[in-house]
Amino acid sequence: MNSSLVVYNSLKGDKEVFKSILPNNVGMYVCGPTVYSNVHLGNCRTFISFDLIFRYLLHLGYKVRYVRNITDAGHLENDADDGEDRISKKARLESIEPMEVVQRYTLDFRNTMSKFNTLPPSIEPTATGHIVEQIELIKKIIKQGYAYEINGSVYFDVLKFNEKIPYGKLSGRNIEELIHNTRSLGGQSDKINPQDFALWKKAEPEHIMRWPSPWSDGFPGWHLECTAMSQKYLGSQFDIHGGGMDLKFPHHECEIAQAESIHKKSPVNYWFHANMLTLNGKKMAKSTGNSILPDQMFSGENKIFKKSFSPMVVRFFMLQAHYRSILDISEIALEASKKGFDKLIDGMQTLETLVPSSVTSKFDLIAWKEKCYSAMNDDFNSPLLIAHLFDAIKHINAVANNKQEINSKDLKELKQIMHDLFNDVLGLKSVKKNLNTSVNIELHGILNLLSEIRDKARNSKDFETSDLIRDSLSKLNIQINDTREGSSFKIK
Ligand code: AMP
Ligand code: ZN
Numbered sequence: 001m002n003s004s005l006v007v008y009n010s011l012k013g014d015k016e017v018f019k020s021i022l023p024n025n026v027g028m029y030v031c032g033p034t035v036y037s038n039v040h041l042g043n044c045r046t047f048i049s050f051d052l053i054f055r056y057l058l059h060l061g062y063k064v065r066y067v068r069n070i071t072d073a074g075h076l077e078n079d080a081d082d083g084e085d086r087i088s089k090k091a092r093l094e095s096i097e098p099m100e101v102v103q104r105y106t107l108d109f110r111n112t113m114s115k116f117n118t119l120p121p122s123i124e125p126t127a128t129g130h131i132v133e134q135i136e137l138i139k140k141i142i143k144q145g146y147a148y149e150i151n152g153s154v155y156f157d158v159l160k161f162n163e164k165i166p167y168g169k170l171s172g173r174n175i176e177e178l179i180h181n182t183r184s185l186g187g188q189s190d191k192i193n194p195q196d197f198a199l200w201k202k203a204e205p206e207h208i209m210r211w212p213s214p215w216s217d218g219f220p221g222w223h224l225e226c227t228a229m230s231q232k233y234l235g236s237q238f239d240i241h242g243g244g245m246d247l248k249f250p251h252h253e254c255e256i257a258q259a260e261s262i263h264k265k266s267p268v269n270y271w272f273h274a275n276m277l278t279l280n281g282k283k284m285a286k287s288t289g290n291s292i293l294p295d296q297m298f299s300g301e302n303k304i305f306k307k308s309f310s311p312m313v314v315r316f317f318m319l320q321a322h323y324r325s326i327l328d329i330s331e332i333a334l335e336a337s338k339k340g341f342d343k344l345i346d347g348m349q350t351l352e353t354l355v356p357s358s359v360t361s362k363f364d365l366i367a368w369k370e371k372c373y374s375a376m377n378d379d380f381n382s383p384l385l386i387a388h389l390f391d392a393i394k395h396i397n398a399v400a401n402n403k404q405e406i407n408s409k410d411l412k413e414l415k416q417i418m419h420d421l422f423n424d425v426l427g428l429k430s431v432k433k434n435l436n437t438s439v440n441i442e443l444h445g446i447l448n449l450l451s452e453i454r455d456k457a458r459n460s461k462d463f464e465t466s467d468l469i470r471d472s473l474s475k476l477n478i479q480i481n482d483t484r485e486g487s488s489f490k491i492k
Helices: 041-059 086-094 098-115 128-144 158-164 177-182 222-233 245-261 293-297 312-320 331-353 366-377 383-400 407-427 438-459 464-475
Strands: 006-009 016-017 025-030 062-067 147-148 153-156 197-203 218-220 238-244 268-274 276-277 327-329 478-483 486-489
Touching: 006 268, 006 407, 006 486, 025 041, 025 222, 041 098, 041 238, 041 268, 041 276, 041 312, 041 407, 041 438, 062 222, 086 098, 098 293, 128 197, 128 218, 128 222, 128 245, 158 177, 158 222, 158 238, 158 245, 197 245, 218 222, 222 238, 222 245, 222 331, 238 245, 238 276, 245 268, 276 366, 293 312, 312 383, 327 331, 331 383, 331 407, 366 383, 366 407, 383 407, 438 464, 464 478
Parallel strands: 025 062, 025 238, 238 268, 276 327
Antiparallel strands: 006 016, 147 153, 153 197, 197 218, 478 486
């Protein structure tokens, strides 16, 4: 391949050639979910974006250590340092243990991500499993003179840090602007300056999640866990740090300050930020109610979309946008993706049936392959790659219709590349629509039975039952047609 991988580095605000610290090895840290509720489709988009990046790095031959944490303590309701701990609050409201909350939503997260065919990370560390490391980190920051203890809590001194090392590099905020824009504390906090952030918080008597420390029985600040765990597993300087765009400030900015206060060097070479999924033009977020859960989408049981969409269609829909672009989810857009995905799957199935000829193909396979890899090498441009896959499908269909030919060498290579890009890089799985498999024969039988029941209901004017069957099947993308001979069904 001629081109090398070029990535957009949020720290530089520009694209640059990717060069790992150790040849052939990549260390990548991605901020994981706060496990206090089910992940919504917006969260899933960010993790699918990083799955694409992880998969492509693996495909290029890198040995990748992918660390994605689970936040199970320390993330307060408000991203500044106030409010209740999100997990404690859920535990209190449901009268269960905080660790029951954590277990429930960690399992939901893993289960959901596997439906989307994302690869598990190499390490999935938890904040509560790394309290000792976080306390050690705070001691080091205090020793460097960049943190102060007050009433059992410890805060990072942003102004003092900024005197030596510039704060705000990633988000582009300068300290004056920050001072101007940070709301005053109004006696709510012990912090000296409002822009300071918590490294350790003393727990109030009612706060259940607490650990002993040199300063108080308390809990770590949210930003600290990612610095502690990334350094533990990837070292004080590593290749890639990622997360959703909304984490740039304050979370990632604070992570940089924590690491730099100790090591005096940038902890991360390339910062990647995935853009947001929106619904009705607004960021998908649990807190505003503007969200939809993956299972609601797969089952069709939701008030937003009339139809159901499978995990692979939703994944394909997300990959049809560049990971740095905002993506708005809508029924029309999902329908279009479903059509495109079906076309791709049909093409992949047709590819398996092609008969080679001895004639050299007019389709320039080498140039096409180069275009596919150039797309991915240009900051993981999956929508462009998908457009190139459709070019290949056009050729495949033309060969199937005897309008073009392909020789056996090219056919073998085309199959290999399509498999590599479709399955390994994009992480898509083809759902065979062929109704001849044994499972589908059973499905056919059940659908025939449902059609018969529906006919009976219609004949006896029980339209409530007949409509229920039709509407429920429609949500599963199975269309019932009424003919003079009775109902027939079609799987769309
Ligand atoms: P949280 O559990 O709130 O810490 O979020 C987990 C991840 O989901 C973070 O990387 C967020 O940036 C990301 N995220 C939250 N909302 C959205 C959204 N609407 N679209 C894409 N990513 C999101
Ligand atoms: Zn983080």
